[in-house]
Amino acid sequence: MAKHKKGKKLDYFEAFDKQVDLAIKEAKLLVEVIENYDGPENLEDYIDRAHEIEHAGDKLVHSVFDAVTVDFVTPIDREDIIAMTQSLDDVLDYMEGTVQRLYMLDVKEMHPKAAEFAGLLLKSCEKLGKAMDDFSDFKNSKKLNQLIIDVGSVEEEADELFFHTMRELYSHGKEDPLGVFVWDKIFQRLENTADACEKVADTMGTIVMKNC
Numbered sequence: 001m002a003k004h005k006k007g008k009k010l011d012y013f014e015a016f017d018k019q020v021d022l023a024i025k026e027a028k029l030l031v032e033v034i035e036n037y038d039g040p041e042n043l044e045d046y047i048d049r050a051h052e053i054e055h056a057g058d059k060l061v062h063s064v065f066d067a068v069t070v071d072f073v074t075p076i077d078r079e080d081i082i083a084m085t086q087s088l089d090d091v092l093d094y095m096e097g098t099v100q101r102l103y104m105l106d107v108k109e110m111h112p113k114a115a116e117f118a119g120l121l122l123k124s125c126e127k128l129g130k131a132m133d134d135f136s137d138f139k140n141s142k143k144l145n146q147l148i149i150d151v152g153s154v155e156e157e158a159d160e161l162f163f164h165t166m167r168e169l170y171s172h173g174k175e176d177p178l179g180v181f182v183w184d185k186i187f188q189r190l191e192n193t194a195d196a197c198e199k200v201a202d203t204m205g206t207i208v209m210k211n212c
């Protein structure tokens with residue numbers, strides 16, 4: 001993406017849309033990685049693809065930050081633009097980091113709960129996408145509040161899954177302390193991703209309350 005130039009206004013809502021689209025793409029890749037897992041030695045292509053998506057997200061972040069520093073008037077407060085952009089970027093970073101950790105921690109076999117968690121992350125990102133479709137018209141939207149709530153509902157599902165998975169991990173993993181350590185790290189990362197999705201939705205809700 002070209003650097004923001006003086007006199008050419010960046011459409012911030014369009015940038016948010018693009019960030020969400022990248023998050024959905026990254027979530028689909030994460031699901032693919034987990035469902036087709038065949039050991040860390042076969043992750044190179046997935047790692048490259050995950051990084052390519054995250055790098056595209058970084059370019060969007062830089063474009064937004066370049067624009068917000070020079071635009072005299074912005075459609076919403078600068079701090080809200082920055083918060084939204086950073087929160088969306090966190091979603092991408094956490095998912096890329098999950099793929100990388102499968103390699104770095106030398107995961108030999110996929111945990112049975114990982115696919116369920118990845119599916120919830122994809123669901124959360126897709127619901128963020130639906131909310132973002134209405135966000136640019138947040139002053140007139142009749143369904144945005146419910147769409148924001150829907151994202152929080154998925155995060156609650158992820159919290160419950162995380163709670164029970166961690167209990168099972170530590171109660172049944174005493175014979176494999178290294179495995180417990182590895183999957184603790186990975187599930188924490190997945191949980192952080194779900195929290196990041198909810199933070200995006202919460203930021204949207206805050207913006208609506210401040211401006212309506």
